[in-house]
Amino acid sequence: MPHTTARRARRRGPRKFSSRDLAVIGVLLGIPVLLDLTLIWGPTLASIGLSFTSWDGIGDIHWVGVDNYRTLFTDYPPFWPAARNNLLWLAFLGFVATPFGLLLAVLLDKGVRFSRFYQSTLYMPVVLSLAIVGFIAQLVFSRDQGVLNAIIGNTDDPVDWLGDPDLNIWVVLLAAAWRHTGYVMILYLAGLKSVDPSLKEAAALDGANERQTFFRVVLPTLRPVNVIVGVITVIEALRAFDIVYAINHGRNGLELLSVLVTDNIIGEASRIGFGSAIAVVLLTVSLGFIVTYLVQELRGEKKR
Structure with a gap:
């Protein structure tokens, strides 16, 4: 009886992820996060930084403040x-x-x-x-x-x-x-x-x-x-x-x-x-x- 209870407790414990599970989770979460950072937050932060500069897209970037x-x-x-x-x-x-x-x-x-x-x-x-x-x-x-x-x-x-x-x-x-x-x-x-x-x-x-x-x-x-x-x-x-x-x-x-x-x-x-x-x-x-x-x-x- 004690062995059965211990066995059930082990079964009910938190399931450990295998390396394959971690790889799938990493891909499913990593790709959307990477796309979000690349396509949204990256250009947003770049725009905020460029708003304090003078740049024509070709020459040097000059800091002009506000x-x-x-x-x-x-x-x-x-x-x-x-x-x-x-x-x-x-x-x-x-x-x-x-x-x-x-x-x-x-x-x-x-x-x-x-x-x-x-x-x-x-x-x-x-x-x-x-x-x-x-x-x-x-x-x-x-x-x-x-x-x-x-x-x-x-x-x-x-x-x-x-x-x-x-x-x-x-x-x-x-x-x-x-x-x-x-x-x-x-x-x-x-x-x-x-x-x-x-x-x-x-x-x-x-x-x-x-x-x-x-x-x-x-x-x-x-x-x-x-x-x-x-x-x-x-x-x-x-x-x-x-x-x-x-x-x-x-x-x-x-x-x-x-x-x-x-x-x-x-x-x-x-x-x-x-x-x-x-x-x-x-x-x-x-x-x-x-x-x-x-x-x-x-x-x-x-x-x-």
Whole structure:
């Protein structure tokens, strides 16, 4: 009997990894970590370092300290319009496109007829890149050959939807929201499908109407989805580039920080140090929004 107990204890002890197991674990973990360090953190740290230098990509690298940032904030006219447009993207996607995607998810979750068709149709723009969405926007909103002006029928004095800096930013935001809404809808729809129906039944027994049930019972249970949607919205808003570049290379009212980074690093000027400074500012703003949002969500989760 004691021998049997000892034998069982040995069986239940921690399993030792063989050299082959360690090799497999090392490969499975090592390759992703190596790729992450090489493709993400390596260029990020290099950009931070280069932002304090002056370099054209060919000659010697000269240390200039914070001169790039001083020039960026005080003597670079495109910077502030681009920063304002990025914040406008964030506000529009966060307060217009995201709630609309949640509304569509709630409506589809009720089991309306042809819900599968609606889901597929609304999700279809998500499979398109923003560059393709930009080309579609050109076909619809072009001044001379656009579908919208043809429908309006104002051929004598057509509206320049993409050329007027007072209009084009809103047109592009609508096009970007068209894609973003479908993404948000699918995420929230998956979250709504996982909500326990007994919670809704209990709220109904307590006398709560449909609106009260959603905001007091259903929405709090979607906190993990809210975190994902919030982070995705911030990333989509601050990394926007291809749609405005496909329309007019990010000029004439469509300036974005990502476009300024590209123009300075791979443009004719080849101001790699200065472009890196813009990239660092964009990185700082992105991390600021994301970290603040995640900290608030985690604090709210602890209080529950």
